[in-house]
């Protein structure tokens with residue numbers, strides 16, 4: 433069985449006055465909260481208090497919960513004993529934190545196909561941006577070539593586990609082996625991979641993993657950077673303030689080592705508890721989740737492939753392994769119009785735009801007649817076969833007859 437989500441019976445209004453159950457195809461952006469996560473949060477609400485600060489009963493148990501959450505996240509990603517878990521706001525925050533800790537003489541190597549959160553935090557003059565790879569093998573050889581040519585000094589490869597645009601899975605273990613062979617380090621952006629496939633730091637042999645709770649079926653506000661402590665212990669604190677300090681006198685400040693160094697201020701303990709509860713539930717149901725998503729994805733991809741006027745996009749090609757995400761366009765109907773019509777006429781939630789991955793979407797849509805934006809459908813735990821069939825039927829109607837109404841073009845979060 434797969435874990436239940438909160439709000440799975442959400443009803444949404446349609447343009448014609450009917451209501452229907454919500455077909456959420458936007459799990460890649462944020463996934464609904466699990467029932468077990470809600471229960472963990474509700475259990476903590478009556479008695480939470482300050483973390484690492486008070487000596488009262490409530491403070492002491494809250495500190496225990498917070499540190500237990502850290503252990504659970506550590507376990508979730510198969511971290512090595514001396515890897516540390518630093519709680520952050522989300523993946524963006526985790527990668528920015530790592531970027532602050534990269535040694536001054538380090539070179540960073542990153543594919544242009546990354547989400548902006550993994551593409552942009554690095555110091556520009558010391559970052560090598562590689563063209564989006566064309567196959568998993570090509571990904572490995574371009575990183576190997578870049579490492580061979582990179583200047584002396586520390587090197588860091590940053591790569592996503594699964595593309596947020598196409599869902600395709602990157603060859604992480606192979607990239608880690610290449611990084612290792614060249615004495616480089618590697619950071620895995622697991623925002624899209626961790627909700628759908630196991631991530632094991634030790635087995636993959638990566639140095640850091642970044643992830644977001646809100647993509648892992650926990651509410652917003654908590655994520656983590658997990659991995660090696662050395663660069664982080666040598667870096668200035670991410671947030672200056674209480675908690676980050678070991679001692680402060682009139683003329684000297686000594687910073688803590690370990691997670692506390694970068695977790696200045698009162699921590700998001702409820703967020704950490706929620707994230708850890710989500711990790712525990714997902715880890716427990718891994719096989720069932722993967723089976724559920726694989727069969728729905730196959731149904732969706734087969735359905736869309738049969739529709740004239742619909743184009744789907746891939747980085748590596750149709751045969752690539754992928755999580756439950758599909759990126760497509762409909763001839764002669766703008767992606768914004770497709771998403772507006774899917775919502776208003778069918779109760780289907782998708783995302784359209786460039787998905788905070790402008791260089792990749794630019795490359796994928798090079799030859800497309802549309803205006804450079806695509807539709808992304810990303811499925812998850814609450815997705816049913818009926819949702820998939822509804823989406824395929826709706827896209828078929830849109831591709832053949834267009835939307836029933838004209839919708840106002842609306843601006844979305846990450847679109848230009």
Ligand code: PMP
Nearest residue numbers: 522523524547549596623624644
């Ligand atoms: N990396 C990838 C691959 C993502 O898909 C996302 C979110 N779309 C991020 C990073 C950033 O995640 P967050 O918005 O939670 O910081």
